[in-house]
Amino acid sequence: xxxxxxxxxxxxxxxxxxxxxxxxxxxxxxxxEKGVRERIxxxxxxxxxxxxxxxxxxxxxxxxxxxYSCLDNPREGDFSGSLALVDVLxxxxxxxxxxxxxxxxxxxxxxxxxxxxxxxxxDCWKADAVTVSxxxxxxxVMPFAFExxxxxxxxxxxxxx
Numbered sequence: 001x002x003x004x005x006x007x008x009x010x011x012x013x014x015x016x017x018x019x020x021x022x023x024x025x026x027x028x029x030x031x032x033e034k035g036v037r038e039r040i041x042x043x044x045x046x047x048x049x050x051x052x053x054x055x056x057x058x059x060x061x062x063x064x065x066x067x068y069s070c071l072d073n074p075r076e077g078d079f080s081g082s083l084a085l086v087d088v089l090x091x092x093x094x095x096x097x098x099x100x101x102x103x104x105x106x107x108x109x110x111x112x113x114x115x116x117x118x119x120x121x122x123d124c125w126k127a128d129a130v131t132v133s134x135x136x137x138x139x140x141v142m143p144f145a146f147e148x149x150x151x152x153x154x155x156x157x158x159x160x161x
Contacts, residue, residue, distance in 0.1 A: 003129055003150030006100050011059040018058040019102065022088060023067040036071045040084035041091070048095040057099065061092055064104040065125075089125070100128035106154060108133030108140040115143040122146050 001009075011017050024040050031039045051057065063085060071081025092101060103125055107117035114132075121130040121144075129150030134141050144151045 002148055003100070006098075006128060007060060007150065010099050013098070014057045014059050016059055019060040019062050020058040021104070022061055022063040023104075024084075025067070026071065036080040037084045037087065040068075040081075041087040044088050044091055048091050052095050057096060060100045060102055060129075061096070062102040062104045062131075063088060066105075085125075100150075101126075102129040102131065102150070102152060103127035104131045106131045106133045107144075108136055108154075110136065111139040111143055114140045118144045118146060122149055 022044070024043065026036065026039065029039045029043050031042060034042070065085065068081040068085035068088075071084070072079050089101065092099065103121045105117065105121060107114060107121070107130070109117065118130070121127045127149075129152060130144055131152045131154060132141050132144050133154050141151065141153060
């Protein structure tokens, strides 16, 4: 099934076209005594459980990888931000099966690098779609053209800058 079919089916099933961003700002989350992974995972577990109970279900979810990976400290062996993203993706599969995940990473580089970013998004993170930045041309976008996957190409933003 193509990504467009998955997205259309999701929107039809839930009755809306809402895409929900999942961008945690650690300083706003409760549980300062807990670690990064636990704070994020606990927050989203409670939120998703409540959304399920109330029938508030969007047609897609869009976690921004930067909000998670910036919490890693790889040179110290700490991948708690990335592990929190794993937890969030697992929670989505549990609470919202069939709802597509758009990995917001806005990648875009030379073809070989873009190919690696595409493998990261689709093979490692198992995303259904990804956001990309087209400013280096089609060489930076086409490596994301995976069979059955979606690509959102940044064209214009609402950001003042």
